Amino acid sequence: MKDNFRQSMKWFHTWVGLIVGWILFFMFITGTLGYFYQEITRWMEPERPFIEHSISxxxxxxxxxxxxxxxxxxxxxxxxxxxxxxxxxxxxxxxxxxxxxxxxxxxxxxxxxxxxxxxxxSRATGGGRLLYRMHYRLHYLSSKISYWIVGFCSMLMLLAVITGVVIHKKIFTDFFTFRAKKGLPGWLDIHNVLSVIALPFHFMITYSGLLFFLFTYMALSTNLQTNENEYSEMRKEIFPxxxxxxxxxxxxxxxxxxxxxxxxxxxxxxxxxxxxxxxxxxxxxxxxxxxxxxxxxxxxxxxxxxxxxxxxxxxxxxxxxYTAAGMIHNGFFSLHEGQFAGPVARWIYFFTGLIGTAMIASGLILWTTKRKPQQMKKANGPDFGYRLVEQLNIGTIVGLPIAIAAYFYANRLLPIDMIDRVNWEANIMFISWALLLIYPALRPANKAWSEQLQLAALVYMALPLVNLLTTDKHLINSLVQQDWGFAGFDLTFLAVGACFAFAAYKYKTLHVDKKVRKPTIKQEVIKESGQGSKQGETFGNEGLLNAPQVSKGNS
Amino acid sequence: MTYLFNQFNLSSPSWAVFSRSLAAIFGGYVLATSSSLFIGQLLLNSVGKYQAIHIGLLLSFIVYACAAMWVFSVSSASKAWGGLIKLNVFLFVATWLLMQLNGVAS
Structure with missing residues (x-):
């Protein structure tokens, strides 16, 4: 493809990561929430009592x-x-x-x-189960189609992980030279650190994810080698x-x-x-x-x-x-699901899952920041492809978390006796996501980033408040009762909201900073024909998103 | 016909990428399958039929990934197709030979 193997793989890594990056982001975030699916279900069924465990x-x-x-x-x-x-x-x-x-x-x-x-x-709800099922079953699509889409995306994820290691020359030394001191770490640095820090997890979760549907994906091979009886015997040997x-x-x-x-x-x-x-x-x-x-x-x-x-x-x-291969297979399942995990291991799973999610997000953002300087020079404004990636990034990386919050809001605010309530919880989640995907198309990118980050901060901070107004299981009660499941949930919402608020604040200050320092770069871009935006949009510098990326690439 | 070829512009870079993608997706899948058949026969006597098949299947995703990476690392799309076809033919023939050795019935 390119001059040498590493260059080819770099190109390959960029594109396999990009084309399904948003679906992978969806799979990683819903899958990560799955580690707490029981706790989520409990939060979504507030009628269930908190019991002191004193009965034999x-x-x-x-x-x-x-x-x-x-x-x-x-x-x-x-x-x-x-x-x-x-x-x-x-x-x-x-x-x-x-x-x-x-x-x-x-x-x-x-x-x-x-x-x-x-x-x-208790109220009808999809609970945590529906949310975590989305990470391999998607939603609205038939299971057969979902499994193949998920398999295709997982395969590209596996490729992205392997090529990522190949193109990274000094994978371990790099980890210790996080360039935080030279001003802002660029998005490449962030992407590298997030990838390296949990590399075994990224590989395990992707490969084991594929193994879940091994016999679906490789049906051609099993059909060629076994008849129906032999096939079910083999299944019994692998999964006693x-x-x-x-x-x-x-x-x-x-x-x-x-x-x-x-x-x-x-x-x-x-x-x-x-x-x-x-x-x-x-x-x-x-x-x-x-x-x-x-x-x-x-x-x-x-x-x-x-x-x-x-x-x-x-x-x-x-x-x-177990056969040796069966042991490996079942071991991977166990590692993927983390059913054996106690509270500490469960939180570690949750955070490594979030690291994976953030790795995908940073990779997607990196794609735009690398191309931004060039795209901004174009007479007709950035290409359609560039704009599309940018919009999908904003609508997914910030939009999807807001949509997940909408799922929780729907649980609290939809009428209890509503017909088809379970489906509407999910419908509201996907409608919100769709709106947040469309919104960035109507706004300049930097405005859209900033506004959606603020919205995300607001919706997560307000969730405990809505919980307070609609149930008796609010934060004060749950803390007094030492109901850590519920309290942990509300506190996590507040923490997530605070993170988004910090991101929004950081985004704004960096953006303003840049504007003051280099006002001349700001340029009016003439409306691109065939694109939806009405007025000539202003593409200013975009703070963090324009961090000095190109100059310090190390790959 | 020539007009059609010119319309498709088979020498353009985007066509080459498309061709490579097809090679990686479909050629890679056939290679994953043929390699699993080969391993299934190769290990038949040492670990038993079912485990041999199972090991072949477990490794198939890795084979698939390597094939896809290889397709995008060689200098041209036709080289990628050629290599995949050769390797597939080799694996199918080798599997067939092993089947004769192991006895087709087993």
Whole structure:
């Protein structure tokens, strides 16, 4: 492509990063929020109570079993989710028999009040689950199309990561020579630091993301090598699952699940129960699977114990031995999802996710700052392509976070009994994003940056206020009750708002600074034919976005 | 015909980039597949059929990435296409030979 390998790869890096950069930004930000999806769901269902965790697991299991016996009659599969620090509530779920022509039946959930044993009604919301599902399932599109779009973008991300390492001559020494002292760090420096600081994470998250749909993307290869039976056997070898019996249609009384739990607790030597799955409930084949909180990155087989609900005997499971490749595969899944992570590791995941998001954003901004001096010299103003990238940058890098805030606003402000409420929460998010993508087309770039940054600061700072006005779970109450999930949420909003406010302030001062120093560079640009803007736009210097980039490129 | 060719301007840089992109996307995908078939046969006897296939699949994304980078590093689009075709043919033939060695039934 270019004179030498490194030059070619530099060109390649620029373009693979650019063409899907905005979708990657969307995937990274929604995926990062996914690390806190339970906490987000809880914030979005404020009717659920905050409970002091003083009731024993056995009592909780009894409450759940009572509820399910009454309300899920004739259902084979039950699940019981014990309260956790993250989720706070006792939840149950059951799967209806599949309707004609469908593989799986409808799954129904309920949150239970541990004092009365009754269901707690909360507002209809997509919660954190819908938000994090967007990072691989997108929205509005069919799953098949989404998976291929996501796969294409992930592949380009993988290429961007690998080429990024290739073109970076002195990747580790560079990390220690962050040029903060020579005035402003340029966008290239910022991009480099964000990339290097979490490089293993960037690679892991991208590669493992691809592995999630390995058998979809590489279907051609598996079809050539296996028939249907062999394929499902291979899947079983790679993802060993505990087998369970189906219902024999012979009703039988079940033992109390809490009494079965006693012996499981003994064998675990702790009380760290997370989930219970019941198969063939109230049948002669009834079994109960006790699942402990994950103790290992690659699933520990001892974390699951299967017990017969009729005899109370432990049912030995075929040993779930992983092949070496299966271990790698499942290990990557685990690392991607971070289910094993405790509070500290979860925050680290969250921040590394944000670093990845910021890396993509800085790369996109870098593309414009590098081309800006040249583009500004053009007689007809900047090219259409340049303007488009700039607008997409403003509309996505600042616009999308505002749109996500709009999702939270919709949760608090839409009427509780609204029809199709869940969909409208997401619709409002995407409508907001669309508006914020259009807005920069109507404003000069520097104005649009500045105004959207201010808007972002405002909406995030105001979210705790709206929470205060619409629920009793506001910051003061949650701090007094030591409800850290809720308090953490409101405090994070304030922190995010403060960051945007700082960015807006910094942007403004730098912009003003530049104007005072070099007023002559400011030039009137004649309206480009075929472009929407009415008046001749003024392209001034753009502060930070025009940081002395070109002169100090190191690649 | 000549007119059409001139219209498409096959020697223009943007056409070359387009051609390379196609080579990277489709040629790369075929290479990822053929390499996974090859590895599936190569490791068949040492780690078992399913794990051999699985390892081939796990590596296919890396092969895909390397192929795409290679396509954009060589001096011309036709060189990229030529190289990909040659490598694919080689891998398919090698896979076929290994299949004969391993016995087609397995």
């Amino acid at each position: 697991n056995e009592q909780l299991i009894d409450i759940a079993q009572n509820y399910l016996t009454k309300n899920a009659q004739g259902i084979d599969e039950w699940d019981i989710y014990l309260p956790t620090v993250r989720d706070q509530n006792l939840r149950v779920g059951w799967r209806h028999a599949p309707e004609a022509g469908k593989k799986r039946g409808r799954y129904q959930r309920a949150v239970l009040d541990i004092n009365t044993g009754a269901k707690i009604d 699952r505990s087998a369970h019996l189906e219902s024999a249609n012979q009703p039988s009384a079940m033992l109390d699940i809490s009494s079965l739990y006693q012996q499981v607790k003994m064998s675990w030597k702790n009380d760290d129960l997370s989930t219970i799955e019941v198969f063939a409930a109230h049948d002669i084949n009834a079994q109960v699977l006790f699942i402990r909180h994950e103790t290992d990155i690659t699933y520990n087989p001892k974390d699951q114990v299967m017990v017969s609900a009729i005899t109370g005997d432990v049912i030995p499971q075929a040993s779930k031995e």
